[in-house]
Amino acid sequence: MYYPAEQKTHNKLDKFRIPICRVGRKQACLVFCSFLVLLSIGFALNVFQFHKREVTENPDMISITQQEEFTIIIQTFKRDDILLKVLKRCLVVPHLQKILVVWNNVGQPPSQKLQESLRHHRTPIIFLEQKINSMQNRLQPFPEIHTDAVMMLDDDLLLSVSDISFAFTVWKQFKDQIVGFVPRKHVETTPGVYDYQATSLSELQFGRDKYSLVLIGASFFHHRYLKLYQDQPKAMHRLVEETQNCDDIAMNFVVSLHLRKLWNATRPSGIYIKPLDLVSLETQAISGFKGMWFRPDHFKQRSNCLTRFAQIYGIMPLQFSNIVKTHFA
Template sequence: MRRFFVWKLLPSIGRQFRTRSYFTLLFLVAFFALGVTLLRALPNDKSSWEKKTSNAVSNRHALSNHPPSFTVLLQTYNRTDLLLKLLHHYSAIPNVDRIVVVWNNVGVTPPIDLWNSFQPHPVPVDFLPQSANKMRNRLQNFREIRTEAVLVMDDDVMTSAGDVSFAYTVWQEFPDQIVGFVPRRHVVAESGVYSYGSHELDSDYGLAGYSMVLIGAAFIHKKYLRLFERLPPAVHRLIDDTQNCDDIAFNVMVARELNRSPPSGISPRQRAAGLYVRPHDLRNLESEAESGYRGMWHAADHMLERSYCLNRLADMYGGRLTLPYSNFQVSRFGRCFACKS
């Protein structure tokens, strides 16, 4: 009885198998025809196809893997050995898009070949030779700067990667201010005369806080480079005549801009030109330079000259300066809203 049942079942199984095989064959034929049609639709020019594919991959990469970045703007004069050390240091910091070197050694070839001989480098470096050795060369709106954030650095200052990265996050919150590591202040006597100084003015005048953040180690917005180029010619002449004070003029410009159109959400207390980030590892490398070139801040009349600039700028802007004070400072290991700098 069992043998008979199996024998009767075999024809049915065979019919089901033949039906399934028939539909499977139809599916394979249709799939093959569709594949041939798609292949014929592809471009015959192999290079064109490869180019389109490469562009598509590049665009996807740019959209999905392009984090916020900043440009390092570094002006140098007669310190090639320090420059190479700084290029090596800053090129390895995260989020750096490129480094722009403002080469003020007029008539001297930049060390491009030497730098390139040690490739590969993490980021590109552009050497921009200048026709004259001017302090304000670094504040040009260079076309090589492709980012909104610009880290301006002196050629004898090294700031740790941690400090730079933290300051960059602070700048992203306060992009309209100068976010940097070196605060300074001014005072105005009853006679209306301005004096420039740093922490020593506390003991003489009982002041707390700062009114400027120097741009020798600071983040700025690229838009301020355009504004600086459009400052009155008298301001540019003052900077060129003294070979000094470009950072003071820059602070005055930013403070005036913030006072004219303060960003939404920013309190009057925070309308100072700069925001001080307390560094934990900022070093001056001047003593390591083989050239022995010493910065202008060593000159005996340096502070007097900067006070002179303040008073000249005050005259140019109607007899007074817009330089609000701030005691706001930020640290990687804690935030202080009412501390001395």
Template sequence: MTGVSIILYNPLYIGPHWFKGFEKWLSPQDRMPSKKLKFSSLLVLVVVAICFYAWMDDLINPGSVPHALQRFKSSNKANESFTMIMPTFDRTELLFDLLKHYQAVPYLKQIIIVWQNIGQKPPLELWESLGPHLVPILFKEQTQNLLRNRFLPFPEIDTEAVLTLDDDLQISIPDINFAFSVWTQFQDQLVGFVARTHTAHAKGVYTVSTPKTDRYSLALTGASFFHRRYLKLYHDQDSRLHILVDSIKNCEDIAMNCVVSFWLLQRYGPDAPPAAVHVKPVDMKWLEMKTKRAKKGRGNIGLSRRPGFVQQRGYCLTEFVKIWNGTMPLHYNNITLTLTGKKQPQVKMPNAKKGRK
């Protein structure tokens, strides 16, 4: 929008500077100052007319603005930006490093920090003293340290897209931009950077593991985009689901994938696409061991490193299916997209039945 502002509001800037590029095309007679002014004025009028036409055309036919002018548009539409939600516990030192990193992310409207350090005031004043900052930070203090707090439907969320990130994860800005562009095309699905798969065993028992092939059925919500509607849907789930997740401090991401899948089945029926779409990051780092407390063995090094963590996840999914009266909502996908120069497979919406089990 900066370039357009200069054109519209400062024509004298265009005249003497822009004219040099066109002067060689004019005859010697036309290179008189009066001719220069006329030519510059004409150029300004042409540019203004193009921009005005594009603006009017967009009012009449939304989305029809020529691609060359699309970048000059300024819009507050809810689906053209996103909100980042990051729960944090005992990682203030690392949190500030991540907040500085994510300040440069385009289309990021705000960052909501779910403050899980019960009884401690969030470091808002300290953060603001390091400003100014491009992206506003909102601390939401919690009264209980619960995993499902990351899925609370905070009233301050006014974007359609939500990006949930763990407080020890640093993803490159190009990767985030790419994943957001994927989500804008598939807004009903969960677009995530880390994929997992489920496996059915005898007697209705399930396990959840890292995929050994290109087939997966879940995207971890520690690094995922999804529609804000799913926050309310997750909040409204059967209390037995919340009790299970709270008691073992695990599986909130599996539950969210199931919530998304159920919504897709309700909307699209038998041809519903899988809940998860995997975007493989080019540059993603787990930074949990970089904190001083973690190096000394006293810090929070992540719930996923606890003994029995993986076994608990299979148990959770088995119990979730029982809560949902024996229905397994998860379906498989085999599409992985990544930010490279190579041609990638196309994701179709809705997906065909062949990807289901």
């Protein structure tokens, strides 16, 4: 039977149908697939924004980030070329949140060439320009630090990615101590007088030598020690400022004394990590500027610091250890 009214309605609806027969099935599929891609991108962006907002607003998520990531602090002075090599190596290390460059070139901001070389990396690099050139600049409790772990690194030391990652893993087991790659020791020559000496790494791994300091120029430690360092006696800060040396020895005193209070027992300030690949770039700087190691009175000066610090604190808190952490143990 024929229904004229119904046929008329169908004719009106036909105007809104996609004319597949004219456009073609391939073009229709292309339009449909493009729509799905745009929908997927929109969904992904919403998920990302939600996750970002969740991390920002959720204290538990922030706490996890603080524990699972770390901040690198590098202090530098007149060695842009080797600094760039060190930075590029650090930027590929997993779990790195950001890098703080303590810029001691007073009155000379970081060059455009240096900043351009680092612009395309996703990990933030923040240059902190200082008003004075001081060894102690690197030991400030910078507000830019949002992680428990801090890695202090000299601008002339090149460590392998696996060494840095391994040290961070070890530090998470010894969060109250310094975990690093350069051990040293103190030797009491006469009562109350101390000598600063290198540790024999070959003897150490067989238990025939020991260390009492782990230098912070290639180490992990908890960020709380930066604030604790600032709270130390003025005489200690004055000695470091006068010598432009020994801030790393002072930090070992700070950690040792804190551990004594924390555990009500004596513990070594640090844990030594045997590196797979640690290279010094000190002699490669185009500027020719060399660090403290090349000063003729370097070891004598540091021996004097040990003695003076013991006098300032009224105690020698450093404890010996022969613990060696290796990748294969």
